[in-house]
Amino acid sequence: MFDKSTWIRLPRNVVVGHGVLSQTTDAVDELHLAGRPLVVTSPTAREVAGERVVEGFAATGTEPVTVVVEEASFAAVERVIGTAEAEEAGFLVGVGGGKPIDIAKMASDSLSMGFVSVPTAASHDGIVSGRGSVPEGDTRHSVAAEPPLAVVADTEIIADAPWELTTAGCADIISNYTAVRDWRLANRLQNVEYSEYAGALSRMTAEMLVDNADSIKQGLEESAWVVVKALVSSGVAMSIADSSRPASGAEHLFSHQLDRIAPGAALHGHQVGVGSILTEYLHTGDEGQWRNVRDALARIGAPTTANGLGVDPDDVIKALTTAHGIRDRYTILGNGMNEAAAREVARVTGVV
Ligand SMILES: NC(=O)C1=CN([C@@H]2O[C@H](COP(=O)(O)OP(=O)(O)OC[C@H]3O[C@@H](n4cnc5c(N)ncnc54)[C@H](OP(=O)(O)O)[C@@H]3O)[C@@H](O)[C@H]2O)C=CC1
Ligand SMILES: O=C(CO)COP(=O)(O)O
Numbered sequence: 001m002f003d004k005s006t007w008i009r010l011p012r013n014v015v016v017g018h019g020v021l022s023q024t025t026d027a028v029d030e031l032h033l034a035g036r037p038l039v040v041t042s043p044t045a046r047e048v049a050g051e052r053v054v055e056g057f058a059a060t061g062t063e064p065v066t067v068v069v070e071e072a073s074f075a076a077v078e079r080v081i082g083t084a085e086a087e088e089a090g091f092l093v094g095v096g097g098g099k100p101i102d103i104a105k106m107a108s109d110s111l112s113m114g115f116v117s118v119p120t121a122a123s124h125d126g127i128v129s130g131r132g133s134v135p136e137g138d139t140r141h142s143v144a145a146e147p148p149l150a151v152v153a154d155t156e157i158i159a160d161a162p163w164e165l166t167t168a169g170c171a172d173i174i175s176n177y178t179a180v181r182d183w184r185l186a187n188r189l190q191n192v193e194y195s196e197y198a199g200a201l202s203r204m205t206a207e208m209l210v211d212n213a214d215s216i217k218q219g220l221e222e223s224a225w226v227v228v229k230a231l232v233s234s235g236v237a238m239s240i241a242d243s244s245r246p247a248s249g250a251e252h253l254f255s256h257q258l259d260r261i262a263p264g265a266a267l268h269g270h271q272v273g274v275g276s277i278l279t280e281y282l283h284t285g286d287e288g289q290w291r292n293v294r295d296a297l298a299r300i301g302a303p304t305t306a307n308g309l310g311v312d313p314d315d316v317i318k319a320l321t322t323a324h325g326i327r328d329r330y331t332i333l334g335n336g337m338n339e340a341a342a343r344e345v346a347r348v349t350g351v352v
């Protein structure tokens with residue numbers, strides 16, 4: 001008997017373009033959501049977009065409540081859920097970079113409320129995904145969360161954000177190459193469920209970004225457009241897989257470990273990009289292949305070395321030798337690298 005089934009949750013409205021922030025209320029109206037919005041944002045994001053989102057809703061007669069979060073943690077999710085206003089809210093709107101958006105989608109899941117994603121930076125591919133990524137103690141969870149019903153990505157705001165946020169988003173996409181390699185490996189060695197469709201979409205997204213690398217330039221709003229579309233596409237791959245697997249392999253484990261060893265040193269996307277150079281080498285040992293990843297990162301201006309990340313070379317080695325233990329996710333790191341092997345891959349690829 002054929003008993004396979006799948007449930008793919010995708011956004012209904014994806015609104016991308018110059019000045020579209022003012023269309024947030026229209027995008028929400030169209031979803032027939034009821035009740036007051038609960039806006040979850042972060043300090044800078046509030047200034048560049050959050051306040052305008054609140055004013056937009058207020059003008060339609062639905063006075064929103066705002067919660068400002070500063071970190072991606074379960075405590076922050078609890079704080080959002082625990083606000084007196086949360087129970088009275090009808091839906092949540094996450095405004096900001098990856099952290100407030102993750103918090104908002106996890107809080108929406110707990111509250112069983114709709115979620116709207118308003119990214120202020122093209123720095124991560126969680127814009128659309130139904131996953132949240134949260135550190136806890138020695139581990140880093142990838143948790144099921146509410147996927148957005150609508151995404152409103154204003155390229156005017158995103159293009160105005162610091163350029164390194166956009167190069168971080170590009171690197172998060174480029175890391176899909178190694179994430180898919182890890183996923184396939186886990187499928188072959190551990191029978192982990194693999195989706196050809198999600199894997200192909202994730203890889204194709206990385207390829208399209210690399211092919212368009214020359215049109216991704218600081219000061220060009222068109223760059224924000226190209227990168228946002230790729231981030232949306234990568235998030236859709238995660239939604240199809242119902243897992244972060246298509247976009248998160250060993251390079252992400254490496255980055256998550258760096259977050260613990262050298263907190264705040266570099267952006268998520270930049271760390272996973274450097275991780276990808278290292279794990280591409282581990283997968284293929286082929287100079288041409290890891291150089292392709294490194295050159296793609298260099299072309300868009302993302303870091304390719306420990307120095308470029310602002311991280312101590314010894315911390316890179318520490319992250320590489322301990323990354324396998326951070327989560328139960330089989331990757332090319334297997335049961336772990338020893339220090340000599342880690343130093344060798346970092347040396348050969350020029351990361352340290
Ligand atoms: N769920 C998923 O599928 C995914 C989740 N992630 C997660 O997302 C996070 C990484 O996202 P990232 O965006 O790098 O992290 P942050 O949300 O911390 O944003 C990075 C920085 O950018 C600032 N910022 C955001 N927008 C603007 C703007 N328009 N102008 C100026 N500054 C701005 C933020 O300031 P301020 O905080 O003051 O607002 C912050 O200092 C990680 O926690 C990662 O795990 C990443 C990929 C996928
Ligand atoms: O960052 C991600 C995809 O780019 C997802 O990270 P996690 O695997 O930690 O959820």
Ligand SMILES: [Zn+2]
Pocket residue numbers: 124125172247248252268269272
């Ligand atoms: Zn990522």
